[in-house]
Structures are given as structure tokens and as C-alpha cells.
Amino acid sequence: MYCPCMGRFGNQAEQLLGALLFAKSLNRTLLLPPFIHYGIDHKIILEPFENVIKLEPLKEYHKVMLLSDFMQNKDLLSRIWPSESRSFFCYSSRANPNDRSTCGALKGEPFNSFWNKFNITKEENSIMYKPLSTSPSQANIWKKLYPSDDYPIITFVGAPSSFPAQREAIPIQKHIVLSDYVREKVIKFKREKGIEGKHYLSMHIRHGYDWRKACELLKRGDLEELFSSDQCTKYRDIESEHDILKDKLQFDTCLPRIETITTKLGDTLSIYKDNITIVHIATDFDDLKLYEILKARFPHIEFLITPRDPDTMISAMMDLYLMAHADVFIGNCVSSFSAFPARIRTEQLGLQESTYYFGQNFSHMTNKQEHDEL
Numbered sequence: 001m002y003c004p005c006m007g008r009f010g011n012q013a014e015q016l017l018g019a020l021l022f023a024k025s026l027n028r029t030l031l032l033p034p035f036i037h038y039g040i041d042h043k044i045i046l047e048p049f050e051n052v053i054k055l056e057p058l059k060e061y062h063k064v065m066l067l068s069d070f071m072q073n074k075d076l077l078s079r080i081w082p083s084e085s086r087s088f089f090c091y092s093s094r095a096n097p098n099d100r101s102t103c104g105a106l107k108g109e110p111f112n113s114f115w116n117k118f119n120i121t122k123e124e125n126s127i128m129y130k131p132l133s134t135s136p137s138q139a140n141i142w143k144k145l146y147p148s149d150d151y152p153i154i155t156f157v158g159a160p161s162s163f164p165a166q167r168e169a170i171p172i173q174k175h176i177v178l179s180d181y182v183r184e185k186v187i188k189f190k191r192e193k194g195i196e197g198k199h200y201l202s203m204h205i206r207h208g209y210d211w212r213k214a215c216e217l218l219k220r221g222d223l224e225e226l227f228s229s230d231q232c233t234k235y236r237d238i239e240s241e242h243d244i245l246k247d248k249l250q251f252d253t254c255l256p257r258i259e260t261i262t263t264k265l266g267d268t269l270s271i272y273k274d275n276i277t278i279v280h281i282a283t284d285f286d287d288l289k290l291y292e293i294l295k296a297r298f299p300h301i302e303f304l305i306t307p308r309d310p311d312t313m314i315s316a317m318m319d320l321y322l323m324a325h326a327d328v329f330i331g332n333c334v335s336s337f338s339a340f341p342a343r344i345r346t347e348q349l350g351l352q353e354s355t356y357y358f359g360q361n362f363s364h365m366t367n368k369q370e371h372d373e374l
């Protein structure tokens with residue numbers, strides 16, 4: 001059990017992959033937490049896990065249970081996580097500097113709101129596991145130190161996994177399928193727009209204020225990776241099992257200029273000839289100037305955006321679905337929000353050939369093809 005207390009959807013989704021991998025290595029059930037969404041004025045919204053991701057395909061990978069079901073099951077709760085002995089596990093304390101004896105599991109937001117939602121208002125016990133890590137390679141040590149007879153439940157303060165997700169966890173995306181709830185919202189949206197069954201291209205334009213600031217980091221010139229950039233800057237060499245850097249990350253790949261966006265869109269549409277006349281724009285910021293430029297440059301294209309409602313995750317979920325299932329996708333290489341649909345396309349739907357990124361020209365050959373060429 002854990003709180004997905006770091007980052008927004010893209011970060012939480014990558015850490016879910018690592019948490020599944022770790023739970024499997026321990027042969028313990030993973031309790032699936034709600035996703036944490038931040039609305040207007042950082043309002044914390046807990047989106048039920050099952051509204052976003054289907055449970056059945058996940059169960060094919062490993063034993064899982066909804067955290068909300070577990071918390072409502074009073075019998076199970078009092079048997080394996082009784083209120084008087086509720087331990088939290090952490091690598092090291094995040095509590096006040098003058099009290100390092102507790103994990104500080106409920107300190108600050110979103111930690112406090114998350115646990116309060118499940119009526120957990122107090123940390124009874126803290127277990128700090130430093131220098132152990134939550135890498136599956138340490139599973140045997142975990143089993144020895146914290147056997148399930150003595151520790152039927154391990155509750156982590158944050159996700160027991162890294163961001164970005166480690167390479168080994170990426171294929172688990174095969175089992176992360178967007179829910180019917182999201183699918184139906186998209187079908188309704190398409191029906192309303194009269195585009196059911198029509199081919200479309202989807203592009204992710206990540207360019208809000210936080211993103212602009214984050215991309216500035218690349219101007220230092222010495223960063224090899226940022227957030228989810230491994231998805232297009234690196235590939236795994238099959239023989240040596242090492243990650244090979246295809247190309248150094250450039251600023252324009254993180255924050256594409258308008259010219260970069262229009263050129264990439266034009267070049268990509270021309271590959272698909274006249275087959276695509278609809279372009280969905282997934283974005284964190286509606287830049288009306290950009291929309292005007294796109295309409296003027298591509299007069300024969302119908303541009304679509306999903307309905308906005310910042311206090312729910314609906315728009316984000318619909319954008320993720322539309323990007324994942326588009327005939328053609330152009331993503332942001334650095335963004336973990338782009339990485340989620342890109343992984344669905346490559347790991348689940350076999351759509352890697354029609355998955356592109358803005359900015360510098362990365363080759364999208366498979367590892368095997370790259371390898372054969374050497």
C-alpha cells in the first residue's frame with residue numbers, strides 16, 4: 001500500500017509500473033490507490049483508480065486490490081492493519097528536523113488529505129528501511145527482514161518505485177488499459193463532433209508555465225535526460241543490455257517553437273497523404289494565437305480539443321485516450337503525460353510506427369533494426 005504523493009498523473013502512472021514490479025517480486029498483493037489530481041488553487045481531488053484504469057488486465061499481471069475496497073473491508077482491516085499498530089515504511093524521515101523518529105507520513109499535502117480520505121489520521125509506528133532500496137533485486141532481503149507473517153502489510157509513505165520508471169517496468173504497460181468509463185466519454189465526444197470512425201492525428205502540446213520553467217534546465221547544456229526523455233533519446237542494446245544515448249536532448253524538443261510544431265505536423269500529415277483531416281490537440285494550456293496559426297496554415301484540417309473542466313480529471317483522461325488510440329501521434333519526448341499514451345501505443349497496441357515526437361529528429365527504429373545495422 002502507498003500514497004502516490006509525488007507529481008501528477010504522468011509521474012504517478014510511471015511509479016505505478018514500478019510498484020507493480022516490486023509487489024510482484026515480493027509476491028504481495030498491491031493495493032491500488034486513487035490517482036491524485038490537482039484542481040484550481042491546488043485543490044486535491046482523488047480520482048478512483050478504476051475510473052482511470054481497468055482492473056481485469058492488471059490482474060493478469062499480478063494480484064491487486066483497490067485500496068478503497070481494502071479500507072472499507074473492516075474485518076480485513078482490523079485483522080491485518082489494526083489501528084493501534086499502523087506502521088508506515090519510509091527510506092528516511094520526512095518529519096520535522098527536530099523529530100527524525102517518525103516517517104512523517106501524514107505531514108503536509110497531499111499526504112494528509114490522502115490518508116484522511118481513508119480515515120487514517122495518525123502514524124502509530126515508523127519503520128525506516130535505509131539503506132535498503134525498493135529494487136526488485138532486493139526482494140529476498142525484504143522477505144527476510146519483513147516476512148508477511150510479521151508484517152502482513154507494508155505501507156509506504158510514497159510509491160516504492162522510481163520516476164521515471166525503470167526500464168524493466170515499462171512492458172507492464174501492456175496491462176494498463178484505460179477504463180470503459182474513459183472510453184465511453186471519448187465515444188460520446190466523438191459522436192458529438194461527428195468524427196466517429198474517422199482517422200485522426202493527435203498531438204500533445206505541453207507548454208504551460210511550469211513546463212516552460214522546467215525546460216529552461218536544458219539550457220545549462222549538461223543534462224542528458226529530463227523527466228521521461230528516455231522514451232525517445234535512449235534505446236536498450238540487446239546484447240550488452242546497456243542503454244545507449246541516441247542523441248542529446250535539445251531545448252526545442254522539450255518546448256517546441258511554433259515553427260517546429262507546424263513543420264512537424266505538416267511533414268507528418270504528408271506521410272499519410274489525404275487520409276487524415278482531423279487533428280486532436282491535447283494540451284495543458286490553450287494558446288489562442290497558436291490555434292489561429294494552425295487554422296491558417298492547415299485550412300483543410302479540423303482541429304479538436306476536449307471539453308475543459310480543471311476541477312476534474314476528465315479532460316486529461318480523454319486526452320490520454322485520444323492520444324493512445326490515434327492513427328498517428330506526435331508527443332512531447334520529455335513529458336511523462338505524453339509517455340503514458342506512447343507506452344500504450346508501443347507496449348499494447350503495436351502502434352510504434354505511427355508514434356512521433358516534436359523537436360530533434362530521433363530515429364524510431366526498433367532496437368532490433370538498430371542492432372542489425374551495426
Ligand code: GFB
Nearest residue numbers: 007008009010011210214282283284315316319335336337
Ligand atoms: O502528468 P505530469 O506529471 O506530466 O504533469 P509531465 C502534467 C499535468 O498537466 C498532467 C496536465 O497530469 C495534467 O494534469 N496536462 C499536461 C494536461 N498535458 C495535458 C494535456 O494534454 N491535457 C490535459 N487535459 N492536461 C512534469 C512532471 O509534467 O512537469 C514533473 O513530470 C514536473 O514532475 C514538471 O512537475 C514541471 O511529465 O508533463
